[in-house]
Amino acid sequence: xxxxxxxxxxxxxxxxxxxxxxxxxxxxxxxxxxxxxxxxxxxxxxxxxxxxxxxxxxxxxxxxxxxxxxxxxxxxxxxxxxxxxxxxxxxxxxxxxxxxxxxxxxxxxxxxxxxxxxxxxxxxxxxxxxxxxxxxxxxxxxxxxxxxxxxxxxxxxxxxxxxxxxxxxxxxxxxxxxxxxxxxxxxxxxxxxxxxxxxxxxxxxxxxxxxxxxxxxxxxxxxxxxxxxxxxxxxxxxxxxxxxxxxxxxxxxxxxxxxxxxxxxxxxxxxxxxxxxxxxxxxxxxxxxxxxxxxxxxxxxxxxxxxxxxxxxxxxxxxxxxxxxxxxxxxxxxxxxxxxxxxxxxxxxxxxxxxxxxxxxxxxxxxxxxxxxxxxxxxxxxxxxxxxxxxxxxxxxxxxxxxxxxxxxxxxxxxxxxxxxxxxxxxxxxxxxxxxxxxxxxxxxxxxxxxxxxxxxxxxxxxxxxxxxxxxxxx
Amino acid sequence: xxxxxxxxxxxxxxxxxxxxxxxxxxxxxxxxxxxxxxxxxxxxxxxxxxxxxxxxxxxxxxxxxxxxxxxxxxxxxxxxxxxxxxxxxxxxxxxxxxxxxxxxxxxxxxxxxxxxxxxxxxxxxxxxxxxxxxxxxxxxxxxxxxxxxxxxxxxxxxxxxxxxxxxxxxxxxxxxxxxxxxxxxxxxxxxxxxxxxxxxxxxxxxxxxxxxxxxxxxxxxxxxxxxxxxxxxxxxxxxxxxxxxxxxxxxxxxxxxxxxxxxxxxxxxxxxxxxxxxxxxxxxxxxxxxxxxxxxxxxxxxxxxxxxxxxxxxxxxxxxxxxxxxxxxxxxxxxxxxxxxxxxxxxxxxxxxxxxxxxxxxxxxxxxxxxxxxxxxxxxxxxxxxxxxxxxxxxxxxxxxxxxxxxxxxxxxxxxxxxxxxxxxxxxxxxxxxxxxxxxxx
Numbered sequence: 001x002x003x004x005x006x007x008x009x010x011x012x013x014x015x016x017x018x019x020x021x022x023x024x025x026x027x028x029x030x031x032x033x034x035x036x037x038x039x040x041x042x043x044x045x046x047x048x049x050x051x052x053x054x055x056x057x058x059x060x061x062x063x064x065x066x067x068x069x070x071x072x073x074x075x076x077x078x079x080x081x082x083x084x085x086x087x088x089x090x091x092x093x094x095x096x097x098x099x100x101x102x103x104x105x106x107x108x109x110x111x112x113x114x115x116x117x118x119x120x121x122x123x124x125x126x127x128x129x130x131x132x133x134x135x136x137x138x139x140x141x142x143x144x145x146x147x148x149x150x151x152x153x154x155x156x157x158x159x160x161x162x163x164x165x166x167x168x169x170x171x172x173x174x175x176x177x178x179x180x181x182x183x184x185x186x187x188x189x190x191x192x193x194x195x196x197x198x199x200x201x202x203x204x205x206x207x208x209x210x211x212x213x214x215x216x217x218x219x220x221x222x223x224x225x226x227x228x229x230x231x232x233x234x235x236x237x238x239x240x241x242x243x244x245x246x247x248x249x250x251x252x253x254x255x256x257x258x259x260x261x262x263x264x265x266x267x268x269x270x271x272x273x274x275x276x277x278x279x280x281x282x283x284x285x286x287x288x289x290x291x292x293x294x295x296x297x298x299x300x301x302x303x304x305x306x307x308x309x310x311x312x313x314x315x316x317x318x319x320x321x322x323x324x325x326x327x328x329x330x331x332x333x334x335x336x337x338x339x340x341x342x343x344x345x346x347x348x349x350x351x352x353x354x355x356x357x358x359x360x361x362x363x364x365x366x367x368x369x370x371x372x373x374x375x376x377x378x379x380x381x382x383x384x385x386x387x388x389x390x391x392x393x394x395x396x397x398x399x400x401x402x403x404x405x406x407x408x409x410x411x412x413x414x415x416x417x418x419x420x421x422x423x424x425x426x427x428x429x430x431x432x433x434x435x436x437x438x439x440x441x442x443x444x445x446x447x448x449x450x451x452x453x454x455x456x457x458x459x460x461x462x463x464x465x466x467x468x469x470x471x472x473x474x475x
Numbered sequence: 476x477x478x479x480x481x482x483x484x485x486x487x488x489x490x491x492x493x494x495x496x497x498x499x500x501x502x503x504x505x506x507x508x509x510x511x512x513x514x515x516x517x518x519x520x521x522x523x524x525x526x527x528x529x530x531x532x533x534x535x536x537x538x539x540x541x542x543x544x545x546x547x548x549x550x551x552x553x554x555x556x557x558x559x560x561x562x563x564x565x566x567x568x569x570x571x572x573x574x575x576x577x578x579x580x581x582x583x584x585x586x587x588x589x590x591x592x593x594x595x596x597x598x599x600x601x602x603x604x605x606x607x608x609x610x611x612x613x614x615x616x617x618x619x620x621x622x623x624x625x626x627x628x629x630x631x632x633x634x635x636x637x638x639x640x641x642x643x644x645x646x647x648x649x650x651x652x653x654x655x656x657x658x659x660x661x662x663x664x665x666x667x668x669x670x671x672x673x674x675x676x677x678x679x680x681x682x683x684x685x686x687x688x689x690x691x692x693x694x695x696x697x698x699x700x701x702x703x704x705x706x707x708x709x710x711x712x713x714x715x716x717x718x719x720x721x722x723x724x725x726x727x728x729x730x731x732x733x734x735x736x737x738x739x740x741x742x743x744x745x746x747x748x749x750x751x752x753x754x755x756x757x758x759x760x761x762x763x764x765x766x767x768x769x770x771x772x773x774x775x776x777x778x779x780x781x782x783x784x785x786x787x788x789x790x791x792x793x794x795x796x797x798x799x800x801x802x803x804x805x806x807x808x809x810x811x812x813x814x815x816x817x818x819x820x821x822x823x824x825x826x827x828x829x830x831x832x833x834x835x836x837x838x839x840x841x842x843x844x845x846x847x848x849x850x851x852x853x854x855x856x857x858x859x860x861x862x863x864x865x866x867x868x869x870x871x872x873x874x875x876x877x878x879x880x881x882x883x884x885x886x887x888x889x890x891x892x893x894x895x896x897x898x899x900x901x902x903x904x905x906x907x908x909x910x911x912x913x914x915x916x917x
Contacts (some may be wrong), residue, residue: 007725010723014834032870039781043778059709
C-alpha cells in the first residue's frame with residue numbers, strides 16, 4: 001500500500017466544518033425560538049388546527065366586548081355545566097362578531113385563540129383543576145362602537161346593504177353592518193332555513209366584506225386619479241359640454257336620469273357625477289397604467305384583513321373595446337368592489353395616501369382585567385402619494401359643497417365624499433353608494449355605505465352616512 | 476386530578492431534561508476521568524427519572540397494565556446496556572452510550588403515547604440492534620483489513636441503491652425500501668455507512684488527482700441514483716458528507732468551494748428537471764396555499780409545535796396524531812407539542828453534543844483512515860438531524876428523513892447503532908493506543 005502524505009491541517013479543517021455546522025444549528029434553533037415566541041400565535045389560530053377546539057374542554061370561552069366594555073358575546077354556564085353562547089345585542093353585531101358553534105366566523109374566529117386561552121393566576125388555575133372546574137378564558141376588547149353600530153343599523157333599516165366605519169389614521173373598525181342579518185342567539189334553530197337552497201336573502205353573507213357590487217360613480221375617484229397622473233399640470237383644463245346623453249360611435253352613455261349638466265370643468269363633472277364627461281375622459285386614458293393604478297388600489301389583490309372577504313375585481317386590459325372603456329370609466333361594466341375595500345380607499349385618501357391596516361381587536365385581557373396583549377395601529381403602506389390624496393380630498397369636498405353629496409352638507413362639520421348609483425340589472429333600481437370621510441381637513445371617520453337597490457347614492461346612501469357623522473360629532 | 480399531575484410533571488420533565496443537557500455540555504469542561512464519570516452517573520439518574528415520570532403519566536392516562544411491564548422491560552434493557560457495555564469495553568465513551576440511551580428513551584416515550592404496538596416493535600428492534608452491534612468495537616480492534624477493500628464498499632452500496640431504485644416500494648412518492656422475507660428494509664440507511672468507508676479508504680490510500688476524480692465520480696453516481704429514487708434527503712446527506720470529507724482529506728478550499736457551487740448548480744437543475752423537487756419547495760415556501768394537500772403535513776406540524784409552545788401541552792393533551800407519518804419523519808413535532816419546545820430543543824442539543832463528541836474523536840485519531848471515518852460518520856449523523864428537524868420546523872423544505880434513535884423505523888435504528896458502534900470502536904482504539912504509549916514511556 002502506498003503511504004500517502006496526510007493533510008497536515010486536517011484537524012483545523014475539521015474544526016472549520018464543525019463551526020459551520022454548529023452555526024447552522026444555532027440559526028435553526030433561533031428560527032425555532034422565533035417561531036414559538038412570535039409567529040406561532042398567528043399561525044395556530046386557524047380553522048385547520050383542530051387542537052384549539054379541544055381547549056374548550058378545559059376553558060370557558062371568554063367574552064367579546066365593545067370598545068367601551070359592553071358585552072357583545074358571552075358564554076353562560078348553567079348549573080349542570082352546559083354552556084350557551086349569548087349575544088346580548090341579538091342581530092345588531094351578527095356578521096362582525098360572528099358565531100362559534102356552526103363553524104366559526106367573524107371575531108369569534110379571529111379571536112378564537114385568545115378566547116380559549118386563560119391567563120388566570122396560577123393559584124386559581126390549580127384550585128380550578130383540583131376541583132375539576134374550568135378556567136375562565138381571556139376577554140377580547142374589540143374596536144367596535146355600540147352607538148355607531150346602532151345608528152348605522154337603524155339608518156339602513158330594513159333595506160339590504162352594508163355600512164363600514166373606520167378611523168383613517170389608525171385602521172380601527174368602529175362599525176360594520178350588513179343586512180339582512182340573523183339572530184346569533186337562535187342560530188341553531190334557524191340554521192337549516194338560513195342555509196336552505198330556497199333562501200335568496202343570503203343573511204349569513206357579510207355584505208360589508210364579501211358582497212361584490214359594481215362601484216358606480218364612486219369609481220370616478222379612480223378614473224380621475226388616473227387622469228391626474230397622466231396630466232399632472234393640465235388636468236384642470238379639461239372641459240365637457242353635457243346634454244344628458246354622450247354619444248360615441250354607436251354607443252350612448254346617459255347621465256343619471258338624463259340630467260343635462262351643461263358646460264363642465266373636471267371639478268364640476270366630478271362633483272355632479274357627470275357620466276358623459278368621465279366616459280369621454282376614459283377614452284383618452286392609457287389602459288396599461290390604469291390597470292397598474294387599480295392594482296395599487298388593491299383591486300384583484302389581497303386586502304390586509306383576517307376577516308373572510310371577497311377580492312374586488314378590475315378586469316379591463318389594454319385590448320378593451322370602446323364600449324368597455326366607456327362603461328368601466330364610470331364604474332359600470334365588469335368592475336366589482338366590496339364596501340370594505342371602498343372604505344379602505346377613502347381612508348387612504350383621508351390619511352394622506354397611507355392605508356392603515358384595518359383591525360377589530362384592540363386588546364386582550366384576563367377576567368380580572370389585566371392586559372395580556374395590545375394591538376397597535378399598523379401601516380399597510382401608501383396607496384397614492386400625499387399630493388394626490390389632498391387633491392382627491394379637495395375634489396371630494398366639492399361633491400359635498402357643490403354636487404351630489406348635499407345630504408351631508410352641514411355647518412357642524414366638513415364632509416368629503418363621493419356618491420354612486422350603480423346599475424346592475426335593467427329595470428331594477430340602482431345600488432346606492434356613499435364613500436367619504438370627515439372632517440375633510442383632519443379626518444376622524446371614514447364611512448362607506450351601500451344600499452342594495454336603494455336608488456341614487458345622494459338620496460339613499462349619503463343620509464345614512466349623515467346620521468353616523470351626526471352621532472360622532474355630537475359626542 | 477390527573478390533569479394537575481400531568482401539568483406538574485410537564486415542568487418536572489423539562490427541568491430534568493435541561494439538567495441532563497447541561498451535564499452533557501459540562502462534560503467537555505472536565506478532563507479528569509473521575510469528574511467525567513460523576514457527570515455520567517448524574518446523567519443516568521436524570522435519564523431514569525425522566526423515564527419513570529413519563530411512563531407514570533403514560534400509565535395514568537392509558538390505564539393499561541402492559542405499559543408497566545413494557546416500562547420494566549425497558550429499564551432492564553437500559554441498565555443492562557449501560558452496565559454491560561462498560562463491563563465489556565472498559566475504555567468506551569460513557570457519554571455516547573448515555574446519549575444513545577437518552578434519545579432511545581425519548582423515542583420510547585413518544586412512541587408509546589402514539590401507538591403502543593409500534594413502541595413494542597421499536598423496542599424489539601432496538602434490543603436486537605444493541606445485541607448485534609455489540610461486537611463492532613471488538614471487530615474493529617482486531618481486523619485491519621477494513622481499510623483495504625474500498626471497492627467492496629463502493630460497488631456494494633451503489634448496487635444496493637440501484638436495486639432499490641428499480642424494484643423499490645413506493646412510499647410517499649419515493650422509492651426507499653425493498654421487501655426481504657416480509658421485512659421492509661431501507662438500504663440507503665446502510666449505504667450511508669458503507670459510503671463513508673468507501674471514501675475514507677480511497678483517500679487513505681491516496682489523495683492524488685486521479686483518485687479524487689474516481690471517488691468523485693462514484694459519489695456523484697450515489698447521489699444521482701438517490702435523486703432518481705426521489706430520496707432527496709439521503710442524496711443531500713451523501714453530497715455534504717462527500718464534500719466535507721474531501722475537504723478534510725485534501726485541505727483544499729478550492730475543492731470545497733467548487734463543490735458547493737456545483738451543489739447549488741445541481742439543485743437548480745434538479746428543481747427545473749424534477750417535479751417532485753418543485754413540489755417539496757412549494758410546500759415549504761407557502762404551505763398555506765395548499766393546506767388540504769401538499770401543505771397539510773407541514774402546517775399540521777406547525778400547529779402542533781405552535782400550540783404546544785415552550786412548555787408543551789403535556790402527554791396525551793395534544794393531537795400529534797393529526798400529523799401524517801408523525802412517528803417517523805415528524806416525531807420532533809410530536810415531542811415539541813406534548814413535551815414542550817424547551818424539551819425538543821434539549822433533544823436537538825443532545826444530538827449536537829453527540830456530533831461534537833464525534834468531531835473530537837476524529838480530531839484525536841492519528842490514522843487518516845480512522846480520522847476520516849469518524850469525521851464522515853459524524854457528518855452523516857448531524858446532516859440527518861439537521862435536515863429532519865429543519866424540515867419539521869419549516870426552516871428548510873422537508874426531505875423525509877428520520878431523527879436517528881428517536882423516530883420509529885428498523886433500518887434507521889440498526890444503522891444508527893452501527894454508526895455509534897463504529898465510533899465507540901475508534902474511541903476505544905484511541906484510548907488503547909494512549910495507554911500503550913503511557914506504558915512505553917514508563
